[in-house]
Amino acid sequence: EAGVAQSPRYKIIEKRQSVAFWCNPISGHATLYWYQQILGQGPKLLIQFQNNGVVDDSQLPKDRFSAERLKGVDSTLKIQPAKLEDSAVYLCASSPNSVPSSYEQYFGPGTRLTVT
Amino acid sequence: DQQVKQNSPSLSVQEGRISILNCDYTNSMFDYFLWYKKYPAEGPTFLISISSIKDKNEDGRFTVFLNKSAKHLSLHIVPSQPGDSAVYFCAALGGYQKVTFGIGTKLQVIP
Numbered sequence: 001e002a003g004v005a006q007s008p009r010y011k012i013i014e015k016r017q018s019v020a021f022w023c024n025p026i027s028g029h030a031t032l033y034w035y036q037q038i039l040g041q042g043p044k045l046l047i048q049f050q051n052n053g054v055v056d057d058s059q060l061p062k063d064r065f066s067a068e069r070l071k072g073v074d075s076t077l078k079i080q081p082a083k084l085e086d087s088a089v090y091l092c093a094s095s096p097n098s099v100p101s102s103y104e105q106y107f108g109p110g111t112r113l114t115v116t
Numbered sequence: 117d118q119q120v121k122q123n124s125p126s127l128s129v130q131e132g133r134i135s136i137l138n139c140d141y142t143n144s145m146f147d148y149f150l151w152y153k154k155y156p157a158e159g160p161t162f163l164i165s166i167s168s169i170k171d172k173n174e175d176g177r178f179t180v181f182l183n184k185s186a187k188h189l190s191l192h193i194v195p196s197q198p199g200d201s202a203v204y205f206c207a208a209l210g211g212y213q214k215v216t217f218g219i220g221t222k223l224q225v226i227p
Contacts, residue, residue, distance in 0.1 A: 004159070042120070042205055042217030043160070056214055091159055103148055103209060107159030 002026065004108035006092050012114045018080040021111045025073070025094030031055075032069055033105060034077050035091040043091055049075065082115045089113070119143045120208050122218035130226050135193040137221050139206030142187065146216075148209035151180060151191050153202045154220070160205055164191070196225045 005024040013019050025032050030051050035043035046065065047057040051072040060067070064083070069075040079086055089112050093105040121140045129135045139149075147168040152160035166173040166180045166189065173180050179192045193200055206218040 040219065042207075042219045044217070045214065048214065093159070103150065103165060104162040105215065107152075107161070109157065109159050 004092055004094055004106055006090075006108035006111055008111055009109060010112050010114075012116065013082055015084055015115050016081040018078065019082055019113060020079075021077045021090050021092075021113075023075045023077070023092030023108060025075070025092070026096075026106055029094035029096050029106070030072070031095045032075050033091075033093040033095075034067055034075070035093065037089045037091055037110070039088070046077070079113075082113075084115050087113055087115045118219075119146075120206055120216050120218040122206055122221050124221050125219075126222040126224070128224045128226060129196045131198055132195045135191075135196045135200065135223055135225065137191040137193075137204050137206075137223065139189050139191075139218055140187060141189075141208050143208070143210060143216075144187070146208035146210045149180070149182060149189050150207045150209070150215070151178075152205040152207060152217075153200075154205060155202050163204075193223075196223075198225050198227050201225045 007022050032049045034046045036046050037043045046060045047067045048055040049069040052069045067077045089110040091110045093107045095105045119142050150165040151163040153163045154160040164175050164178045164180050166182050171182050182189045201224050203220040203222050205220045207215045209215050
């Protein structure tokens with residue numbers, strides 16, 4: 001089966017610019033996650049979708065970050081405007097709906113964002 | 117507040133020997149634990165997991181031990197192989213599939 005796809009793989013922008021990341025989860029996976037991984041740290045959950053509804057966005061900086069998952073499949077994460085501290089790898093993951101296999105998340109390769 | 121702690125940033129082991137990676141947690145509500153492996157420029161890959169009702173889970177060369185009273189878990193890799201060289205993340209699950217990750221331990225297996 002095809003894995004989680006993300007694009008772009010790399011992005012360099014200047015501060016105050018906008019950027020968008022795209023994620024296509026594994027077919028049939030109901031839950032989709034966006035993580036931010038800053039260098040030297042573990043992934044931090046930004047937002048979690050169950051189908052096209054938001055389950056948890058408590059750690060999403062909502063003044064500049066937004067995410068949507070239209071039709072419960074693909075998802076887009078946007079940053080507007082970007083700050084230097086947003087430089088990180090943004091990981092998308094998905095998991096199936098059935099317990100306990102839903103505990104395992106399948107990660108995409110990530111998008112490395114550099115804000116200058 | 118780091119709820120999942122991996123206090124060893126790196127570990128070097130000779131090929132064929134045992135690798136032991138440690139993880140401590142503070143939140144007693146965590147009830148499921150996972151280990152992920154990450155190669156450079158790739159996303160993390162699920163390795164092995166354990167429920168809080170168990171104290172051991174084994175899968176081939178990988179074994180995870182859980183000590184609930186000490187809020188400690190460890191991953192044992194026996195025997196270690198050069199292809200095991202990667203960053204290993206400990207993760208804990210609490211609430212509706214919400215996962216909290218540690219900062220990772222970089223394992224180097226020396227041929």
